[in-house]
Amino acid sequence: MKKRWSTLLAGAAVLSLGLVGCGGGSLSGSTESEGSTSAAAEDGSLTKITVGILPIAPSVAVQQGIDAGTFEKHGLDVELSTSNAGAAMLPAVSTGELAIAVGNPLSVMTAADKGLDMKIVTGYSASKADGEDVNGVVVRKDSGIGGWEDLAGKTTSVNALRTQGDLTIMESAEMAGANPKDLKFSEMPFPDMEAQLDRGNVDAVWLPEPFLSRALGDKDNELLGYPNQEAIPGLPTMVTFTSGQFAEENPEVISKWKAAMAEVLPASDSDPDAARAMLPDFINMDAKVAEGLLMETWEAETPIEELAKLGDLAAKFEFLEKAPDMNNLIAK
Amino acid sequence: MKLLKSISFILALPVLLILWWVAATLGGASFFVPTPADLGKTFIETWVGERMFTDVLPSVQRLVLGVLGAIVLGVLLGLLVGMNRTARAITEPVFEFFRALPPPVLIPVLMLLVGINDGMKIAVIISGAIWPVLLNTIEGVRAIDPVQNETSRSYGISGLARIRYQVLPSATPTIMAGIRQCLSIGLILMVISEMFASSSGLGFAIVQFQRSFAVPEMWSGIVVLGLIGVIMSFIFQWIERRVLRWYNGLKEVENAV
Numbered sequence: 001m002k003k004r005w006s007t008l009l010a011g012a013a014v015l016s017l018g019l020v021g022c023g024g025g026s027l028s029g030s031t032e033s034e035g036s037t038s039a040a041a042e043d044g045s046l047t048k049i050t051v052g053i054l055p056i057a058p059s060v061a062v063q064q065g066i067d068a069g070t071f072e073k074h075g076l077d078v079e080l081s082t083s084n085a086g087a088a089m090l091p092a093v094s095t096g097e098l099a100i101a102v103g104n105p106l107s108v109m110t111a112a113d114k115g116l117d118m119k120i121v122t123g124y125s126a127s128k129a130d131g132e133d134v135n136g137v138v139v140r141k142d143s144g145i146g147g148w149e150d151l152a153g154k155t156t157s158v159n160a161l162r163t164q165g166d167l168t169i170m171e172s173a174e175m176a177g178a179n180p181k182d183l184k185f186s187e188m189p190f191p192d193m194e195a196q197l198d199r200g201n202v203d204a205v206w207l208p209e210p211f212l213s214r215a216l217g218d219k220d221n222e223l224l225g226y227p228n229q230e231a232i233p234g235l236p237t238m239v240t241f242t243s244g245q246f247a248e249e250n251p252e253v254i255s256k257w258k259a260a261m262a263e264v265l266p267a268s269d270s271d272p273d274a275a276r277a278m279l280p281d282f283i284n285m286d287a288k289v290a291e292g293l294l295m296e297t298w299e300a301e302t303p304i305e306e307l308a309k310l311g312d313l314a315a316k317f318e319f320l321e322k323a324p325d326m327n328n329l330i331a332k
Numbered sequence: 333m334k335l336l337k338s339i340s341f342i343l344a345l346p347v348l349l350i351l352w353w354v355a356a357t358l359g360g361a362s363f364f365v366p367t368p369a370d371l372g373k374t375f376i377e378t379w380v381g382e383r384m385f386t387d388v389l390p391s392v393q394r395l396v397l398g399v400l401g402a403i404v405l406g407v408l409l410g411l412l413v414g415m416n417r418t419a420r421a422i423t424e425p426v427f428e429f430f431r432a433l434p435p436p437v438l439i440p441v442l443m444l445l446v447g448i449n450d451g452m453k454i455a456v457i458i459s460g461a462i463w464p465v466l467l468n469t470i471e472g473v474r475a476i477d478p479v480q481n482e483t484s485r486s487y488g489i490s491g492l493a494r495i496r497y498q499v500l501p502s503a504t505p506t507i508m509a510g511i512r513q514c515l516s517i518g519l520i521l522m523v524i525s526e527m528f529a530s531s532s533g534l535g536f537a538i539v540q541f542q543r544s545f546a547v548p549e550m551w552s553g554i555v556v557l558g559l560i561g562v563i564m565s566f567i568f569q570w571i572e573r574r575v576l577r578w579y580n581g582l583k584e585v586e587n588a589v
Contacts, residue, residue: 187528192529
């Protein structure tokens with residue numbers, strides 16, 4: 001009996017700690033966003049903002065913007081904060097811990113769908129509308145999978161379910177005449193995928209660069225296709241977003257950010273070699289791999305049309321309850 | 333009356349905590365912390381129905397198989413090693429090595445060796461949950477009172493009979509302590525094993541809810557995990573009380589003296 005009590009007590013203590021932790025997080029978050037409001041009110045001096053990024057190659061453009069002084073020129077003192085998972089960034093933006101973040105538009109839509117007030121501020125990066133794309137589906141040559149429709153009944157690995165990978169692959173299969181419900185997906189980290197495909201544990205894998213090139217270097221593998229180009233050519237892979245509250249309270253920060261991004265992103269896009277050269281330091285990428293890396297297109301203008309298509313597609317496959325209201329989702 | 337009393341003891345603290353939680357969320361809940369009423373509603377909507385059969389029961393089945401596997405393997409191996417001094421000396425460093433490996437890092441390796449299936453997930457659970465049982469069994473067998481061993485020998489009790497009637501009963505209190513630890517490790521590993529190459533299961537569902545910002549659903553999944561832990565612990569205590577009845581009796585007598 002005594003033991004049982006202590007077990008219950010311990011369990012309850014852990015639970016209450018967790019709850020207190022969460023409550024505290026959101027409270028301190030809101031005071032912080034007030035802090036940045038007052039900072040923004042001061043004229044002349046730089047406005048300090050914390051920007052959330054993911055440790056992936058396209059994020060390097062923000063670092064280039066900082067190094068080149070472009071943000072300072074527009075009155076912003078940008079500090080980067082790296083999150084490991086896109087899903088972890090949204091709560092931080094929502095509480096105001098991060099003023100702005102660079103992330104996947106579908107996660108932003110999912111969060112907005114669930115009632116978090118999120119606004120897309122600018123575009124950021126997009127996949128290639130034609131030619132070689134930044135991600136693709138790889139199968140074994142002897143698998144008998146020749147087209148998207150053949151994925152029906154097979155298992156495809158994506159890094160996370162209910163994200164752009166399975167969405168675009170399902171749409172590609174449907175366009176090729178298969179029932180998208182017949183496709184099976186499983187989650188797996190990108191670095192493990194090639195070995196699992198080799199072992200026959202999965203039938204197809206969805207890989208971004210540089211994993212895509214490496215997997216295609218194996219002569220037993222072949223490219224099934226680029227699902228982004230099938231579903232939505234030039235699909236936006238990342239956008240910059242903020243919380244509705246921050247956008248409302250700091251309109252001048254948002255307009256400075258827009259102006260800065262309009263300069264930063266085209267600069268990076270016009271000189272991908274400079275961006276590649278920074279990757280070994282920026283995300284510890286192997287210099288050789290970075291050299292040949294196919295970069296996504298950097299584009300600051302909000303790709304409203306593609307985002308609307310993405311929202312419709314996500315609603316069609318029930319990733320979202322309803323297609324997002326684009327007027328509401330995009331910061332004025 | 334006694335039953336009523338013990339039930340109210342069990343429920344008192346949870347009820348207090350829930351009341352506190354109700355009070356704390358009265359002034360409008362944050363997006364990330366649902367109110368108890370919301371959570372209760374979500375809990376029923378989410379877990380009663382199809383999900384019970386697609387996510388919860390398969391997970392629990394893997395957990396039970398994994399834990400039982402860990403107990404059986406751990407006790408067998410522990411008896412073998414514990415009863416032989418040379419075997420103990422040889423295996424100790426090896427066991428310490430494997431014990432130090434965190435099972436999550438083994439998952440990619442197991443995926444290659446076993447494939448992506450329930451077997452892999454059960455193997456992950458066994459690979460982590462076996463250690464407390466195995467090491468406690470070895471220790472329990474090693475620490476048997478030498479007088480008992482001598483007595484067995486003089487009466488010519490050997491082989492299976494000795495294991496069944498002398499070694500196992502003497503080691504059981506220590507083994508039970510190991511099994512208690514193994515249950516909670518098993519539950520943790522059940523969740524972790526479903527976070528890789530998975531498309532169903534309780535752990536998978538919770539991560540999926542978290543990622544899609546279905547916050548009340550995520551909390552309700554955590555509640556399910558907690559409830560499974562409580563139920564497992566009650567079942568364990570029920571069994572322990574029966575298995576160790578003689579031992580508890582002995583302790584009482586000793587304490588009385």
